Amino acid sequence: MKKILLTLTLATLTLAGFSQKTVVKVHQSNGSVTTFDSEQVTKITFEEASEDPEEVQAIDLGLSVKWASANVGATRPESFGGYYAWGETQEKDVYNETTYKYYNLEWQTITKIGIEISGTQYDAAKKQMGNDWRMPTQAEWKELVENCTWTHGTVNGVTGFTVEGPNGNSIFLPCAGRLYDNGSSDRNGYENVSGFYWTGTLAEDNEYNYRIYRASLSPSLYAADGYDVPEIGMSIRAVQGTRDNEETDPEPEPGPMNMVDLGLSVKWGGHNVGAAKPSEVGNYYSWGCNKVQTLYGDAAYPHYNAETEMYDDLGQDISGTRYDVATVRWGEGWRIPTKAELEELVNECVWTWTTLDGHYGYNVQGPSGNSIFLPLGGMMGAEGLMQGSFGDILGFAGYYTSSTEKPSVYSPSPHSRFCLKLKSDSYKVDDTFKSIGILVRPVHN
Numbered sequence: 001m002k003k004i005l006l007t008l009t010l011a012t013l014t015l016a017g018f019s020q021k022t023v024v025k026v027h028q029s030n031g032s033v034t035t036f037d038s039e040q041v042t043k044i045t046f047e048e049a050s051e052d053p054e055e056v057q058a059i060d061l062g063l064s065v066k067w068a069s070a071n072v073g074a075t076r077p078e079s080f081g082g083y084y085a086w087g088e089t090q091e092k093d094v095y096n097e098t099t100y101k102y103y104n105l106e107w108q109t110i111t112k113i114g115i116e117i118s119g120t121q122y123d124a125a126k127k128q129m130g131n132d133w134r135m136p137t138q139a140e141w142k143e144l145v146e147n148c149t150w151t152h153g154t155v156n157g158v159t160g161f162t163v164e165g166p167n168g169n170s171i172f173l174p175c176a177g178r179l180y181d182n183g184s185s186d187r188n189g190y191e192n193v194s195g196f197y198w199t200g201t202l203a204e205d206n207e208y209n210y211r212i213y214r215a216s217l218s219p220s221l222y223a224a225d226g227y228d229v230p231e232i233g234m235s236i237r238a239v240q241g242t243r244d245n246e247e248t249d250p251e252p253e254p255g256p257m258n259m260v261d262l263g264l265s266v267k268w269g270g271h272n273v274g275a276a277k278p279s280e281v282g283n284y285y286s287w288g289c290n291k292v293q294t295l296y297g298d299a300a301y302p303h304y305n306a307e308t309e310m311y312d313d314l315g316q317d318i319s320g321t322r323y324d325v326a327t328v329r330w331g332e333g334w335r336i337p338t339k340a341e342l343e344e345l346v347n348e349c350v351w352t353w354t355t356l357d358g359h360y361g362y363n364v365q366g367p368s369g370n371s372i373f374l375p376l377g378g379m380m381g382a383e384g385l386m387q388g389s390f391g392d393i394l395g396f397a398g399y400y401t402s403s404t405e406k407p408s409v410y411s412p413s414p415h416s417r418f419c420l421k422l423k424s425d426s427y428k429v430d431d432t433f434k435s436i437g438i439l440v441r442p443v444h445n
Contacts, residue, residue, distance in 0.1 A: 056129065058240045061165025063143050065241030068133065069171060072125050072236040078158040080176035080191075082128070083233030086198055086212045087113045089127035089307075091233070095179045095187075100231035101306075102299070110210045110230070112382055113306075115294040118200030118243055121306060125238035133238040138201035138213040140239060141224035145215070150222050159192045161217055171237075173197070175217055179233030194218040196234045203227035249274060249283060249292050249329065257330045259444045262366025264344050266337070269442040270372060273329055279357035281377035284437030287401060287417045288314045288323040293437065297382030298415075301435035310413040311434065319403035326442035337443045339404035339418040342429050346420070351427050361398065362422060372441075374398065376422055380437030398422040399438035406431045 022038040056075060058066040073082025073091070082091045088101050097103050102111040113122050119134040120126075126134050136144075149164040160174040177190035190196070195217035204211040204227065211227040214234060228234075254276035259267040274283030274292070283292050288303050298304050303312040314323050320335040322328065327335050337345070350365040354373075361375035376398030378388030387397040400420040408414040419438060421430035432438065 056238075058132075059165075059169055059171050060167065061144075061148065061163070061169050061171070062167030063140075063147060063165060065136065065140055065239040067136075067144070067171050068125075068129075068238040068240075071174070071176070072128050072238055077172040078155040078160065078174050080158075080174055081235060082124070083176070083179045084124040084198065084236055085233055086230035087117055087122040089122070089124045094181045095231060095233035096181045097229075097231050103231065111299050112205065112295060112297070113299040115202045115205075116200055116243075120200075120302070121304075123200065125236050129238055132240055134240075134243070135198060135200040135236055136239045137243060138199040138203075138224060141197070141199050141213075141215045145222055145224050152219055160195065161222060173217060173237060174235075176235045178235075180231075196228070196232075198234045198236050199224065249290075253329060255280075257334065257442075260366075260370050260372050261368055262345075262349065262364070262370050262372065263368030264341075264348060264366055266341055266443040266445060268337075268345070268372050269326075269330070269334070269444070271441075272375070273325055273440040273442060277357070278373040279359045279361075279375055281359075281375050282439060284377075284380040285325050285401065285440055286437050287405075287434035288312075288318055290323075290325045290328045293380075295382070296380040296435060296437045298433075298435045299382065304435060311415055313413075314405075316405045316407075317403050318405075324403060325440055330442055333444050334442045335444075336401060336403040336440060339402045339429060341443055342400070342402050342418070342420045346427060346429060353424055360396070360424070362427060374400065374420075374422060374441065377439055379432070395423060399432055400441050401438050402429075405434075 024036040024038050024041050057069040059069050060066050070077050070079060071081030074080065084091065085095055085100055092099060098105060102113055104111065114120060116137060117123055117135065118137050123135050144163065147166060151162045153162060155172050158174045160172055162170050162172050164170040173195060175192055175195035177188040177194060178196040179188050181187050197215040199213040199215065201213045203213045210230065212230050213227050215224040216226045255271050258270040260270050261267050271278045271280065272282030275281065286293065286296060286301055293300060299306065303314060315321065317338060318324050318336065319338055320327050324336050345364065348367060352363045354363050356373045359375045361373055363371050363373055365371040376396060378397060379386050379399050386392065387394050390396045402418040404418045405414050406416040406418050415433055416431045417434050419430055419432050421428055
């Protein structure tokens with residue numbers, strides 16, 4: 001920051017013998033003059049102005065998102081800030097596989113927390129800087145690399161890059177290196193040489209590799225297509241703005257929201273949420289969520305806090321609330337059925353195992369003689385689609401959510417909801433985890 005230089009003219013006068021009043025005038029470089037009564041001035045000092053801004057600024061570079069003026073954990077552009085393992089929101093003393101929060105030492109496996117964690121509970125920028133901020137996606141880092149002018153240099157002795165956007169505004173990215181404790185080499189041999197910045201985007205997830213996209217900065221290179229293991233401590237530069245690949249469902253609903261009167265206490269939808277016709281499976285939803293996810297299970301569940309290991313209290317029944325995907329997507333009057341309404345469907349109707357358009361499922365005929373078809377589609381767990389076809393190790397099955405939470409006698413934070421479970425030889429009201437994705441068949445009052 002520029003220092004504000006003040007030109008002071010101070011006349012020290014012996015007041016004895018003078019009747020006129022004396023003043024102190026401060027002439028500033030911008031031409032303004034401030035006058036003080038000399039009798040009120042007891043001391044004049046010159047001090048260094050603080051170089052730390054009050055808060056990090058959102059810099060508009062002329063791109064799809066605004067970029068922070070400093071790293072997460074810093075206020076000055078050239079300060080390194082904090083180092084974070086991917087998905088962890090706090091700094092720590094040791095960075096390696098054994099200290100990584102999402103590594104299971106016993107099974108030697110990684111807990112999958114999402115294909116894109118930008119803006120989620122696993123986002124260190126959001127946790128440290130507030131909900132307006134988030135980690136950039138790989139696409140946003142590539143936009144920064146490909147659409148800006150990069151100049152290698154130093155700021156206050158710190159090596160890094162000045163990045164100028166299309167509109168002329170710029171940010172500085174310091175080369176803070178990375179922290180990795182493998183017991184055989186310098187834990188940060190790249191400080192003031194290279195910079196490594198996490199994106200929120202998963203790069204590889206297979207039997208052999210689990211890698212995360214990162215941006216790499218060095219004197220002759222700046223790129224955003226590199227990747228690394230998640231346990232390394234790296235810098236994060238936050239952004240503001242809507243994520244261009246946020247998980248969402250297609251709009252509008254592909255099929256008409258028609259209702260069928262089965263002669264029960266409620267009318268039933270003719271097809272599932274996200275489907276175009278009765279035989280289609282449609283979309284999978286975890287309990288209380290209105291968007292399709294790329295990953296399911298506790299680690300990716302928006303209403304689960306990994307730090308406290310507690311589930312959000314959405315209420316014992318979410319039917320008709322803002323957590324009800326049927327209400328949100330199909331409109332007022334439509335909602336997820338309660339446990340009691342699922343039991344009524346099971347007990348008061350005739351169920352026939354059959355196929356429709358080549359899809360296995362049940363024709364459910366109500367007391368009125370009208371019927372609906374419920375296709376089997378399995379469930380979406382942490383490893384993807386399960387029980388979705390014949391030959392699955394757990395058997396071919398279908399799950400339809402209720403709006404009703406299953407109470408727990410062991411925990412104040414229940415992890416299950418009641419559901420309808422269908423197999424080729426059975427249909428019953430059961431329960432399953434809130435965090436897995438299952439099907440939704442709406443009802444209407």
